[in-house]
Amino acid sequence: MPQTILYARVSTTDQTLAHQKTQAEKAGFKLDEVVADHGVSGVSTVLRERPEGKRLFDKLRKGDVLVVRWVDRLGRNYQDVTDTIREFMRRGVVIRTVINNMTFNGATTDPMQEAVRDALIAFMAATAQAQAEATKEAQKAGIEAAKGITGKYRGKKPSYDRDTLSQVQTMAAQGAGTTTIAKATGLSRQTVLRIKDDPVAAEAALERWGA
Template sequence: MTKERKLYYGRISTTDGQSIASQVEDAKAHCVSEKDTFIDEGVSGYHVAPLDRPQWAKVEHDLRHGGVLVVRWLDRISRRYDELHATMRRLMDMGVRVECTLNGMAFDGSEADPIQKAMRDAVLAFMAAQGESDYRNRREMQTRGIAIAKAEGKYTGRQRTHDYEAIKAWRAEHGASISRTAEHFGVGTATVKRACAVG
């Protein structure tokens, strides 16, 4: 009997407050090997559709015959109701079981009982709606806060959390790759790319 394929998918945007390392550890904690861990970095879950992300495309390809997909939460897949619903529908149709590490919830595409399927789909619809609603509410509050700060002359723009010059200088001095530089500074590769692009 062939062992069921088990993959982990992670995604971080520049505002998530999470790191690749935390999601890699989450994958390990749930017995997913490094070669079966896929993470899209610096990608918005609201503005970039799942199939437009390189790592997610690999996930769907590898799970086309079924298997288990482990995610921290459904918002890693998408923060848009319609996109999350459509993506989960594709996964369900392929017989994929999606497991969320945040609270142990699972959405099983191989479920055959009509009542269980209805309950699964109802919970999924609610969680998809909540994900988009939470994102919109946070964005609205952020926009209002910035507008108030600007009106009061207190807004100075988003502050860098890393010293771009130091990152760029270290990489040049050591002839290091982007990934090695990212590892040295404990940042993502997107941060190193931005630092190197600073003129």
């Protein structure tokens, strides 16, 4: 019997996986199982080499639905993400995203539809990698900024954690509006705007509070 499986991933030990499951359920997905990797980088570790990622490849069968919050949960390496999605589609697996409720499968045989689908997958995978690279630079800048104020006033504690910051940045990269992002994350519009306008400062605020 086909199953609906959520794959969740967080890259650092201070992040949590629970919200990805909650988001999927709120979006209407009836999950049979959750497969999750905790503290695993989507940049340096391809899906097949992650402890639970390996199990995902073993589990998925024709007719199954693979749910991910967004393609960046599969990985942030362009080649890995595109190869993974295409392999799953060849197996007859349907891939669905929680954000924007997108669906990818190998059912279509129309060349034009295939071209549009593949171009969209490529764009999403490229966006995931570009976002990872931008975040890495922001983290570096944030750490340097934090070093300069050690022992001094840290400012107001951020109303977001790393998970939420990542979600804001991902949705912003996809072109989501401020109001949409605020509703999805539970943050105020003002906070979302500050993060979008200055991601380096947003990262620095977390560093100052040791988050």
